[in-house]
Amino acid sequence: MLLTDGGEPLGAAAPAARWTVEQVLALAPDDASRKAGNKLGSAGWWSDTGEDASGAVWGLCRGSGSKPYRTVVDTTGPAYTCSCPSRKFPCKHALGLLLLRACDGPAPAAGDPPDWAGEWLAGRRARAAAKAGSAATAGADGGPAGVGPADPEAARRRAERRAARIDGGAQELEQRLTDLLRGGLAAAEQSGYGLWEETAARMVDAQAPGLAGRVRELGAIPASGPGWPVRLLEECALLHLLDTAWLGIDRLPPPLAATVRTRVGLTAPAEGPPLRDHWLVLAQYDTPDGKIVSRRIWLYGRESGRTALLLSFGAAGRSPAQALPVGVTLDAELTPYPGSGQLRAELGPQFGLTAPAAPPPPGVPVTEAIAAYGRALGDDPWLESWPVTLRDVIPVPSADGWQLADAEGGAALPVASAAVARPALWKLVALSGGGPLTVFGECGHRGFDPLAAWPAGSEGAAAATESVPHPRATGATATAVATATASPTTVETVPLI
Template identity: 80%
Template sequence: MLLTDGGEPLRTAAPAARWTVEQVLALAPDDASRKAGNKLGSAGPWSDTGRDGPGAVWGLCRGSGSKPYRTVVDTTGPAYKCSCPSRKFPCKHALGLLLLRASDEAAVPVADPPGWAGEWLEGRRRRADEVASAEEQAEGGEVPAAGPADPVAALRRAERRAERIGGGVQELEQRLTDLVRGGLAAAEQSGYGLWDETAARMVDAQAPGLAGRVRELGAIPASGPGWPVRLLEECALLHLLDTAWQGIDGLPGPLAATVRTRVGLTAPAAGPPVRDHWLVLAQYDTPEGKIVARRIWLYGRESGRTALLLSFGAAGRSPGQALPVGVTLDAELTPYPGSGQLRAELRTQFGTPEQTGARPPGVTVTGAVAAYGRALADDPWLDSWPVTLRDVIPVPSAQGWQLADAEGDAALPVAQAALSRPALWKLVALSGGGPLTVFGACGHRGFDPLAAWPAAGGGGGGGTDSAPAPAPHTAPVAAETVPLI
């Protein structure tokens, strides 16, 4: 079981994989921590460093005080402990220690952990043994399951919430109708006030998904030329969601689950578990109000399935769940309900993550657009769909940048969001005018690149002009994953 700071460690008998600099930096909670960690990534401020076989790394880092900071990292979690006062996880000292090992393994020799590090590691591993023992007993039927919740009370709560959401949906429909009747120009004059008030009413109705989409409407009038068209499109999607909620009892099961998720009702991961060798494609954080959401994209080598791990952290703290980009882990995932079934929960990990040099099979630009179209048929509110493009070249155009087929006449515009990040220039530098394999999100706003692989070794590992499919006979091409976010 992969656990994080504050949880229990993964039991492992094999040596942990050595992380690359890019993978370490991907763990940073923010840019400030990334820069500060970089400054501590050399041997200068460190003393008494060491590591052990199961994956622990420790050291003393000189700071402004008289005593050095004690830093220890269990990379099998990963989990971190540092005597510094920082409330960020990982802190700059943990990042610096991992960067030191990534760039100069000789500076972190194999050794027995000192007492202060050993106590923490021993406690984590002891608790892991207890968790494993409890799981084994539960599987053998020796531990009685907890009693079920009162089904009648649960049904009443669900009915009351459905009534509140229904009232919120009717109010939202009335406000959308008033906007269209009065003309979209009124939205530009009222600014954010109208939408903030409406979003607050959706929160009161216990429909946070509707509230989030309503808040986004407030920014559209200030988004530049063509905003009335974009506002009308988003209002139409909201109307479609309202209508779907009102007729949810007549929808197919997967689509009904998607509608509930879009409205803001949560459901546990309850699909059939999928065990596979999962390649970590990308990891990035995005602020969502007062919390930070972390998205980790995985690709299953045997199943050909793409999965999303989603976790959240309070303001100023990164979410606990973290995986180094580019590693492959043998693990079991449980999908959440919904049409696309992209989101999943990481259940059990078997062994330690490894560097395999694998990459996912790719599709052409035409295949990527077709995959997004099929996904829209299942979820009309989908902004984008994860795809891997094979043999594409970043080229400039009159409207910005595009990813063009190396041997075709099709191209996808690079999404505006990527143009303001270093992603585009890393992509151009990696390409050097040659073809690449690129993983990202393909949607109505263009293609947002999240990771890339150079063309050395030949192409992107095969595929067809359709959604990614299992490729059991395709040998992985050795290449390091280059994160673009």
């Protein structure tokens, strides 16, 4: 939903910027949807397509039945609706419609949406405006909008009961860690995974899902290959630190106490003053965790210089609803969650149409990236990685794998093994061509995981940008990565995941 500064709907005068084909494909919930959307990205499947100045796109897609599927996309969310029975968001028809819009052919006709599209758009925007208005007045009664006055005494008793359960679980976990170390780490390999799963189930009963997840990770370490005793000891030490931090949480500084609550598994609402900025979408990727899929979206604020994380979850069989195309810029508000790093935030109302491209964040040398991760560990010892942008680095092979080395010589960061296994590593190497790049990613104890890249010179006026051919291209064009000249004021973010 686009709003003015006063909270009213924004009247846009020009059509929303087209997304690139790669940005559209990055929204697909899985490979099957991506392939099916590619097939529907041609004009032969569509009729009565159109778009308006507010960023809405609609069309009728021919299907197997007698009636075509009605598909509408609000690109300002983005949000999707389709009359097909698919439970995926976006479905293949929404992807096909966006691919049709992204290709180099004529854009859908501009005009007012038909009734079937207009009703959904009006309802969605009315709900967004009501939510924004409620959020603006929520502080008047000290509670969330749309929720009746809470019983603080009942809430306090519930919190005390859960804290007591977590206390019991943490104490039991401490005893099991003590028994493991007393008997020797070799016993962990002999006992198998069953003991760890039983301990994790006890943490779930204690309402501490964060502790349960870490215990399950411990159970997988003995089968992780050579050197596992060292890794197991390290993770046991971190788990012991989390246990003792929880049991002594009243003595911790408030930011660190909030981090410990989050690591244990307690949820907290986004709080604090919203921050409005022009947010560049740096990366988006999904991570399966049992029956749940978590989606991480990294943003960078142009004026504030802040990096923020949007985290959402999808139940079994469904992808997370929140999705943003990599490389676009949003004029929007973010509300931070509590915690030491305060990286995670909640996306609020948007105040302008998405811009197609923007320069990358100002990067730092490798040594500063390592120092930034070290400082972050001081605030959150359980942190796996920290978001950083490297400036003027070159991907180079080494005896131990790939590295990102400073172009001026000196320090280098190993590329994480998970990134080496992805085909996108070769995209990074091809984009570099032996020259320096700006690379955004996550810097951690396992190395640097690159998530997005920009060619040299992108910080100011971009001279070159990677162009991904449309899926309908044939011959060598369909498989080659082309390099095209960009305008002096735009640069395309190249996603690497």
